[in-house]
Amino acid sequence: MTGKLAVVGLGPGDARYLTPEAAAALASAEALYGYAPYLQRVPVRQNQIRHASDNREEGQRAGAALAHAATGVNVAVVSGGDPGVFAMAAAVCEQIESGPDAWRALDLAIVPGVTAVLAVAASVGAPVGHDFCALSLSDNLKPWELVERRLDAAAGAGFVIALYNPVSRARPWQLGAAFARLRRHLPGPTPVVFGRAVGRPDERVTVTILEAADTIAADMATLVIVGSCATRVIARPGRPPLVYTPRSAQSVHP
């Protein structure tokens, strides 16, 4: 009796981003596990058990879902965006590595989704149209010095930078510190995009520049994209500006 565990990416929020593969995995699951606000996005089905848990309980949630699946049940763990990007897929793998042999025998499926940087980028044009990196600003699981080293490396080499987890109640200063660090490498007029709740009814997208970025509010639902010095803004009469990074590059600092 082998159980099944699917780790399912819901995309940015609205059902128009949910892939058919993800919808099918959710529909066939006998039990759902997830952070409560993500579970709320999944339509309720009869005879499907739900286990909502709090943020920052990813390890426990993954372990509980694996243990449940190992009893022969078809279980799904839900993630916002894509499960492989700062989300539940790595937490599940961590638990499998340290858990009982039976967990390695499970039928495991990771179901990809549209991760936040893609949705925010699409909402303004093509800011990650050239080489880019995705970096979590949370220093819960890594030292801040490592975040700074990565900001230096990425900005210094001309990558566009997507900042996941820019701010939380417990981490109020990290985003400002990151902008200050990036100003060592990038000119003040470098475009910066704040995408809050993109793909949901309370979506708010703001385009600003690095030297003014501190004045824009961000929260846990925000993803921030900091351009490279090649990133451009196109004004459009009667429409919001487009932000994009050209496909070609001559050098890091042209």
Place this chain on the structure above:
Amino acid sequence: MTGKLAVVGLGPGDARYLTPEAAAALASAEALYGYAPYLQRVPVRQNQIRHASDNREEGQRAGAALAHAATGVNVAVVSGGDPGVFAMAAAVCEQIESGPDAWRALDLAIVPGVTAVLAVAASVGAPVGHDFCALSLSDNLKPWELVERRLDAAAGAGFVIALYNPVSRARPWQLGAAFARLRRHLPGPTPVVFGRAVGRPDERVTVTILEAADTIAADMATLVIVGSCATRVIARPGRPPLVYTPRSAQSVHP
């Protein structure tokens, strides 16, 4: 009379990855533009004109689609994966910036999709579960020295690295040169994933290590993920191994 242009991400290939938003944009378009193999993935509809073009004609294709939309037509440009990642969205923005004013007045929608790194990562576990970057190995549009500088920066700072466009008929040596460069920074046993045509019938996923990576064939349909020194492989009896990068990190080189 304002036309509409949608730049639509088809995802990795199979219809199970096509979002409802992308499906709706394709269904409502009066004309489709795209690289011929991508257009072939879209079901044929009556009264919908198709303009297939060759690879490396992105600028011309974008301009033709914009000019067509500006006549008041609902036009869609298709991209594999996500249009914002090394694909058509940046090409369209480039044309808008240098084109006539009417193109800035168009109703432009970028429809995100599951980009290759997410699909390949999902097929093996969670290799991009921690900070990562996406880098095109094509030196058609940037000097190779810049590629090397970015490889140095990313590997030196502990990013997992997703290599888009690793090989083509005209660019046979770049992937081997990239592996050689990365060996300066990363130990030989660093996990490397080759994902070819993931999400399509001819999918082939290979897990290897950096010191053996040259011996594996890659082509234009391949995405390569090079782990960081934190990336781990979990053997599973009777199943392919899992590859993942833990969510926590202590330093760049533990």
